[in-house]
Amino acid sequence: MTPDLPFIESLRERVRKHLPGPSAQQLMSPQFAYGRHRGTPSWDTQRAAVILLLTPDGLGHWAIPLTVRPKTMSKHAGQISLPGGAADDGESYEECALRELQEELGVAVEIHILGRLSPIFVFNTNFFVMPILAVAPSRPDYHPNPLEVETLLELPTSQLLNPQCQGKGSITRGSLHIEAPHFALGKHRIWGATSMILSEFRGLLRQTGTGSSLN
DSSP, X not given: OOOOOHHHHHHHHHHHHOOOOHHHHGGGOOTTOTTGGGSOOOTTOEEEEEEEEEEEXXXXXXXXXXXXXXXXXXXXXXXXXXXXXXXXXXXXXXHHHHHHHXXXXXXXXXXXXXXXXXXXXXXXXXXXXXXXXXXXXXXXXXXXXXXXXXXXXXXXXXXXXXGGGEEEEEEEETXXXXXXXXXXXXXXXXXXXXXXXXXXXXXXXXXXXXXXBOO
């Protein structure tokens, strides 16, 4: 059953009625995006979903699983992502997110959907991405798929609320150098669409007043 905690219930209610929206996403938008993440998808845009899964970390706090994509992948190689991918025909965003979670991380625990965050258009790969917020009553026994996951990371929710964990770096695209805000997780840097989705979730955490502790 869904963890009966005021924090989880508050999140469920705010996802339903009080999403921070694109203004929170924009705080982590890379330079020269020009608001295109909020653009209208074209006829050939591919639907996709990612899952932002809250899990107990075993130490009395919440964490979010993230994946480092193998450098051999054709899209977003080496980047840090929330579990997710393209939706199959006739598949709901929620079904897609849960399927991708199973395929990438082999998660077998019961998952409870809390709702949808604000969608984001990843214009450089033409994906319309729906973030699904969910919670697991216990920490999963992860079994990463090596074809899709190079490394599993677990991001403490408290990290999102720590100003010292936000920074800005430079990304090179050909001759263009782009400044991109990021969240720091050890030696890793989380930027792009993933950081924008996490930024909106950070806004939800701030609205609830906490979110790092299970108590």
